[in-house]
Amino acid sequence: MPQGIIYKALSGYYYVENETGQSVQCRARGIFKKRGQSPLVGDRVVFSETENGEGAIEELLPRSTELIRPPVSNVDLAVLVFSVIRPELNLQLLDKFLVHIEHAGLDALIVFTKLDAMEASEENARIRADVEAARDLYASIGxxxxxxxxxxxxxxxxxxxxxxxxxxxxxxxxxxxKSSLVNALVPGLTLETNEISEKLGRGKHTTRHVELIRLADGGHVADTPGFSQLDFAELGIEEIGSCFREFAELAGGCKFRGCTHIHEPGCAVKEALEQGSVAKSRYEHYAGFMAEWRENRRRY
Structure with missing residues (x-):
């Protein structure tokens, strides 16, 4: 049977690009629901062709990676897109995304967008300083x-x-x-984009589904719906500290095994924080995430 990759999932259909680059509209066999499985965009699949010219997904091939939000598989690079203006740069949300990406074992690239809007702003100098500080911080972490x-x-x-x-x-x-970036990467592509709402300070959801878009060199990029919330319980993350790279490197020096870096004495992370080698913003975000995680555990 032929194989292919799911490049779009929409309204109960899975659109599969076969090995010759053709698109086949498929349904998933009922067996996946019985197994508690759900095909994802990015899945490599085995499918059969049906009489009406469509197809049926018969088998999901093993995944190398899997993300819950956005729901996509077999990705090897997460491009975390954050604007420097409208909406303002949100490092707390960036750190939460990075926890998700580290937990999934993906490589990450942080992209700061809207340089042109920043330069046209009356607050250009302040915003530029904030962006440079952020670039220096995350580069120092790796x-x-x-x-x-x-x-x-x-x-x-x-x-x-x-x-x-x-x-x-x-x-x-x-x-x-994000959609503007994809349009810039693929000449001739016209994904819908919307200007930021001046009243609400956030954008409209112009992308409503996950879709893999082929790049000229044979790679793919997935444009995804925008969202501003990530739930640690939903993501199944238990050890948040191990998802902060600089904390993970220091954890071996903590007095107690399994140190949470919150209240234990002899904590190497808190010592590094006091010495200035761990950023205050990163530690404050971590402490907030831990409090959120504990609250979610009590709730569930």
Missing amino acids: YETLSVSSKRGDGIDALKERLAGRVGVFAGQSGVG
Whole structure:
């Protein structure tokens, strides 16, 4: 039977690109529901062809990676898209995304968008300083960052190079410019975009489903719906500290095994915080995430 990759899931149908690049509209066999399985965009599948010219997904091939939000599989690079203005740069949400990505075992690229809007702003100097500080912080932890302007094309070639031959997923809140970035990466593509709401300070959900889009070099990128909330219980994350790279490196020096880095004496992370080698913002976000995680555990 033929094989292919699910590049879009919509209204109960799975759209599979076969090995010759043709698209086949498929339904999933009922056996997947009985097994508690659900096909995801990015899944490599075995499918059969039906008499009406459609197909039926018969088997899901093993996944290398899997994300719950956004729901996509077999991705090897997460592109975390955060705007520097409208909406304002939100490092707490960025850190929550990074926990998710570290938990999933993915490589991450942090992309700061809307350079052109920043330069036209009266607060250009302040915003630029905040972005540079953020780039320095995350680079010191080991994350690659990139600043881009979809309108002017700044940084687009560097992003294309980073995505070459890979399956990347764009993730971020609404209005940060994910669809505009994809349009800039794929000439002739016209994904719907919307300006940020001045009244609400956030964007409209212009992307309503996950879809893999083929790049010129043979790689793929997944555009995803924007969202601003991630639930640690939903993601199944138990050890948040291990998802902070700099904390994981220091944990071996803690006095107690399984240190939560919150209240225990002899904590290497808190010592590094006092010495200034762990960023205050990162630790404060971590402490907040731990409180949220505990509250969710009590609730469930």
